[in-house]
Amino acid sequence: MKRRDFMKLSVGLGTTMATTLAMASRTHAQTKTIFKASDVQPPGYPTVAATENLGKKLEAATNGRLSIQMFPSMQLGGEKETIEQTQIGAIQLLRVSAGTIGPIVDEINSTIPSDRSNRLKTSRA
Numbered sequence: 001m002k003r004r005d006f007m008k009l010s011v012g013l014g015t016t017m018a019t020t021l022a023m024a025s026r027t028h029a030q031t032k033t034i035f036k037a038s039d040v041q042p043p044g045y046p047t048v049a050a051t052e053n054l055g056k057k058l059e060a061a062t063n064g065r066l067s068i069q070m071f072p073s074m075q076l077g078g079e080k081e082t083i084e085q086t087q088i089g090a091i092q093l094l095r096v097s098a099g100t101i102g103p104i105v106d107e108i109n110s111t112i113p114s115d116r117s118n119r120l121k122t123s124r125a
Contacts, residue, residue, distance in 0.1 A: 037093035
């Protein structure tokens with residue numbers, strides 16, 4: 001193969017690859033992503049309503065490309081079960097109490113004072 005033929009072939013393959021990648025990225029950018037959210041509280045509860053409003057704003061801001069599907073009232077399980085589902089990626093947004101997630105996320109425990117009576121005494125002095 002002559003150098004000139006090799007260069008023509010390389011340019012042709014490069015153009016084909018660039019076109020394919022551009023089409024793939026355009027297709028990927030148009031796919032809709034739905035984030036699954038869970039809460040143990042019933043519909044209308046402030047945290048559930050806030051998550052639903054977040055979903056509406058997210059969908060409007062991204063022209064429908066991103067949205068949130070809310071599952072209130074323990075539809076996906078209790079706090080323990082939904083934490084486990086979140087750990088494996090089945091749930092993307094989760095609202096749970098600090099007491100339930102504390103044993104799993106050590107940073108939560110360090111933000112909660114363990115001796116409240118001692119804190120009260122020092123803050124009043």
